[in-house]
Amino acid sequence: MKKDDPKSMETKCPIYKSWRELPLVPISRGMKGSIGETGDWRTYRPGIDEKECNRCGICYVYCPDGVIQFKEGSAPEIDYKYCKGCGICKVKCPKKAIEMIRERE
Amino acid sequence: MSKIKKSEMDKEQTIIMSGNYASAWGAKCSRVKAISAYPITPQTTVVEKLADFVDGGELDARYVKVESEHSVMASLVGSSMTGARSFTATSGQGLLYMTEMLHWVSSSRLPIVTTIASRGIAPPWNIWAEYTDILSIRDCGWIIQFASTHQEIFDSVLMSYKIAENQGVMLPYFIVYGGFTQSHTSKPVRIPPQKEIDAFLPPPPEKGWSHLNLDPENPVTFGNLLMPQQEYLDFRFLIHDSMVKSKKIIQKTIKEFKKSFKRDYSGLAENYKCNDADVVLISYGALAEQSKIAVDELRKEGKKVGLFKLRYIRPFPNEELVKLFNSDVKVIGIADQGTAFGNPTGGPISTEVMSLLRQSNRKIKVLPYVWGLGGRDVTVDEQIRVFHQLIQLKNKNEYPTDDTFQHGTVWMGLKTGA
Amino acid sequence: MVTVSELIKTESNKPELFQAGSSACAGCASILALRWALKALGPKTVVIAPASCANVYIGIWPKASSAVPYINMAFAAGASAASGVVAGYEALGKKDINVLTWAGDGGTVDIGIQALSGAIERSTNFIYACYDNEGYMNTGTQRSSSTPKHTKTTTTPFGKGMHKKDIAQIVAAHDIPYVATCVATDPQEIYNIFSEAKQIQGSKFIHILSPCAPGWRFAASKTTELGDLAVKTGFFLLWKQVNGELIVHKRTQKYLDKKKRLPIEAYLSEQGRFGDLNQEQIQDLQNWVDRRCEKLARQL
Numbered sequence: 005m006k007k008d009d010p011k012s013m014e015t016k017c018p019i020y021k022s023w024r025e026l027p028l029v030p031i032s033r034g035m036k037g038s039i040g041e042t043g044d045w046r047t048y049r050p051g052i053d054e055k056e057c058n059r060c061g062i063c064y065v066y067c068p069d070g071v072i073q074f075k076e077g078s079a080p081e082i083d084y085k086y087c088k089g090c091g092i093c094k095v096k097c098p099k100k101a102i103e104m105i106r107e108r109e
Numbered sequence: 110m111s112k113i114k115k116s117e118m119d120k121e122q123t124i125i126m127s128g129n130y131a132s133a134w135g136a137k138c139s140r141v142k143a144i145s146a147y148p149i150t151p152q153t154t155v156v157e158k159l160a161d162f163v164d165g166g167e168l169d170a171r172y173v174k175v176e177s178e179h180s181v182m183a184s185l186v187g188s189s190m191t192g193a194r195s196f197t198a199t200s201g202q203g204l205l206y207m208t209e210m211l212h213w214v215s216s217s218r219l220p221i222v223t224t225i226a227s228r229g230i231a232p233p234w235n236i237w238a239e240y241t242d243i244l245s246i247r248d249c250g251w252i253i254q255f256a257s258t259h260q261e262i263f264d265s266v267l268m269s270y271k272i273a274e275n276q277g278v279m280l281p282y283f284i285v286y287g288g289f290t291q292s293h294t295s296k297p298v299r300i301p302p303q304k305e306i307d308a309f310l311p312p313p314p315e316k317g318w319s320h321l322n323l324d325p326e327n328p329v330t331f332g333n334l335l336m337p338q339q340e341y342l343d344f345r346f347l348i349h350d351s352m353v354k355s356k357k358i359i360q361k362t363i364k365e366f367k368k369s370f371k372r373d374y375s376g377l378a379e380n381y382k383c384n385d386a387d388v389v390l391i392s393y394g395a396l397a398e399q400s401k402i403a404v405d406e407l408r409k410e411g412k413k414v415g416l417f418k419l420r421y422i423r424p425f426p427n428e429e430l431v432k433l434f435n436s437d438v439k440v441i442g443i444a445d446q447g448t449a450f451g452n453p454t455g456g457p458i459s460t461e462v463m464s465l466l467r468q469s470n471r472k473i474k475v476l477p478y479v480w481g482l483g484g485r486d487v488t489v490d491e492q493i494r495v496f497h498q499l500i501q502l503k504n505k506n507e508y509p510t511d512d513t514f515q516h517g518t519v520w521m522g523l524k525t526g527a
Numbered sequence: 528m529v530t531v532s533e534l535i536k537t538e539s540n541k542p543e544l545f546q547a548g549s550s551a552c553a554g555c556a557s558i559l560a561l562r563w564a565l566k567a568l569g570p571k572t573v574v575i576a577p578a579s580c581a582n583v584y585i586g587i588w589p590k591a592s593s594a595v596p597y598i599n600m601a602f603a604a605g606a607s608a609a610s611g612v613v614a615g616y617e618a619l620g621k622k623d624i625n626v627l628t629w630a631g632d633g634g635t636v637d638i639g640i641q642a643l644s645g646a647i648e649r650s651t652n653f654i655y656a657c658y659d660n661e662g663y664m665n666t667g668t669q670r671s672s673s674t675p676k677h678t679k680t681t682t683t684p685f686g687k688g689m690h691k692k693d694i695a696q697i698v699a700a701h702d703i704p705y706v707a708t709c710v711a712t713d714p715q716e717i718y719n720i721f722s723e724a725k726q727i728q729g730s731k732f733i734h735i736l737s738p739c740a741p742g743w744r745f746a747a748s749k750t751t752e753l754g755d756l757a758v759k760t761g762f763f764l765l766w767k768q769v770n771g772e773l774i775v776h777k778r779t780q781k782y783l784d785k786k787k788r789l790p791i792e793a794y795l796s797e798q799g800r801f802g803d804l805n806q807e808q809i810q811d812l813q814n815w816v817d818r819r820c821e822k823l824a825r826q827l
Binding site: 142143145169170171172173174175176177179180181183184185186187188189190191192193195209210213323324325328329330331332333334335336339 | 573611614644
Binding site: 017018030031032033034035036037038039040041042045046060061062064065066067068069070071073074075076083085086087088089090091092094095096104 | 531532534535536539540543545546547548549550551552553554555556558559562585586587588589590591592593594595597712714715740746747748749750751752
């Protein structure tokens with residue numbers, strides 16, 4: 005199990021040792037990885053062939069989890085920490101530039 | 110801004126009004142901002158009166174006329190989460206229908222106030238005074254206070270917001286009174302100058318409740334899953350803890366109210382001539398208020414009887430009751446105007462009161478009663494007879510022998526063919 | 528109407544309002560739709576989510592996937608709680624905050640339909656979006672009244688006996704200013720519809736067909752294809768009703784013509800939940816599609 009940067013997590017997610025420290029109600033704050041590092045779920049990893057990629061950004065649009073970062077003019081970047089490997093990006097890529105590669109142990 | 114007449118700002122008025130109108134006036138004078146309601150007898154005239162206030166421009170509030178009581182309380186959860194002071198009124202079936210959302214309110218720690226014109230539970234249909242509605246949901250995490258006079262209904266609304274919105278409390282609040290006997294009878298009610306009410310009860314914080322506020326500038330998520338090893342248990346405890354600790358805030362608020370408006374609501378319970386009494390009746394609601402007459406009658410005959418009126422059942426007045434048990438009292442009667450089928454006594458509050466007896470070392474005999482179900486009359490004469498039964502128990506150690514004494518409880522008025 | 532390339536241009540440098548690493552299943556169309564709905568609505572939005580997958584994929588306390596206020600709500604209370612939020616904001620004079628109810632089909636067509644009907648009858652100024660994955664997927668794929676006929680679910684092991692409830696038409700009968708249908712797998716359409724809804728005062732209802740890989744039993748990578756097939760076979764009809772005027776989407780207009788529409792089998796055969804249907808059952812669903820397409824064509 006990989007760990008998030010412990011420092012930033014602590015400030016965002018306080019650890020309570022006693023009920024006396026609790027706020028009145030459980031409040032959650034928005035952040036990546038609300039269930040942890042979902043990249044661990046992956047069986048197949050999407051790989052972008054940067055030579056084939058035409059920088060259209062379609063994969064960014066269709067990624068349900070929003071793990072694909074896209075900046076105009078450059079190839080999209082996949083955040084493997086959270087990519088669940090659903091393969092939708094591969095299906096939607098108009099240039100067939102994404103391949104699903106089996107993850108190894 | 111609401112068009113509150115200048116005279117209302119500056120002068121006290123005395124208006125003859127129904128118990129329901131007293132509730133509506135309480136909400137108006139508390140300057141509630143959000144109302145959501147659904148009609149149900151015998152509460153309906155509360156929400157009718159509020160519609161008059163809002164549509165007539167006398168109360169500056171949003172009034173959501175929803176399609177069910179479940180939606181009433183859901184809607185108030187929404188409005189209260191924006192920081193708006195929120196109000197509704199309901200009765201009987203309506204209260205039961207909103208049960209799921211009652212938990213949603215208390216677990217969200219929202220200071221919503223709801224007045225209940227209590228009635229019998231169907232089937233068969235029954236719309237008259239009985240408290241099984243509120244007693245059925247007594248463990249939802251709401252403060253529950255009985256108001257036994259019209260003036261008390263009005264005054265309680267003002268106090269309820271001050272208590273519920275206190276940072277040390279942040280719990281929702283029920284004010285309960287009997288259907289028809291209180292909701293539809295008329296009595297004079299003194300309405301203090303709005304200026305003085307505003308001074309007693311300031312508006313809620315402009316930035317919303319500090320623990321939970323729906324504000325895109327400070328985005329929070331509320332209500333997601335907590336795993337068994339996380340602090341679910343601890344947050345549950347916090348609700349109970351705040352409920353118990355609210356007693357101090359309640360007492361403080363009653364004192365402040367007395368100071369501002371010269372009316373004294375004694376505390377979580379009212380001790381009426383109990384100090385030297387050897388026989389005490391414990392009860393709640395308007396019937397308890399009426400029992401004072403019975404006490405006075407018997408006192409004239411030299412009988413040392415007293416009435417102990419529970420004003421609150423959540424939080425439960427433990428300390429007050431234990432103090433009573435440690436006085437001279439030898440016999441206690443506890444009268445429930447509601448049922449708890451199959452519990453140790455058949456009445457919910459008598460069982461709860463009895464659970465505290467062990468906190469006193471004194472031997473006290475107890476006789477539970479169930480009375481006034483579905484609006485059945487309980488007259489002063491009948492209440493006097495109750496005291497006579499209790500005196501009999503004290504003097505001769507004799508429990509009632511007639512057929513109304515069933516499973517250890519007197520079901521007053523139970524038809525026995527006699 | 529924003530094109531896909533415009534969408535990429537305007538949105539790709541903004542932060543995600545529904546963030547990566549949620550507990551949604553891989554390939555979940557519902558979060559794809561929510562992701563683009565929130566982009567269209569922007570950060571001044573609050574979400575009310577009655578019980579559904581959306582109460583799970585939001586994350587476990589104290590973390591949440593949403594970057595906008597997000598309230599988990601009781602199952603039946605999606606629309607009624609939103610009514611209260613709107614009332615509260617109005618009472619306190621807080622303006623320009625979008626209130627979005629994000630509900631599943633169970634919370635909309637079944638337990639929440641009364642509150643929904645009430646809220647839109649009252650012209651509550653909010654958007655109610657139903658992501659419809661055609662069953663109680665969060666509790667393990669039980670049938671809802673939005674489940675299609677002949678679907679195998681855990682409570683209809685031999686197939687459901689009756690057709691899907693047409694919630695969008697029921698809502699449209701309330702004559703609210705905006706009703707739209709779309710598939711969750713079309714982000715551009717989601718974005719445009721939510722952008723349009725946001726501009727309209729009053730009650731807005733958006734019905735989103737949301738293909739569900741585990742519940743419908745197909746490979747997650749096929750999610751968008753399933754959304755596509757639902758439209759191309761006429762199984763799901765794309766239309767809007769804006770201030771009483773019916774506007775049928777170009778794509779659906781094309782497929783109202785039976786010759787152009789794919790046979791329903793093309794949609795059914797991709798999904799395990801329709802496994803082992805006999806010809807009679809397939810024809811039954813085909814007739815249902817045909818009847819609905821003809822009805823919509825007559826309204827044009």
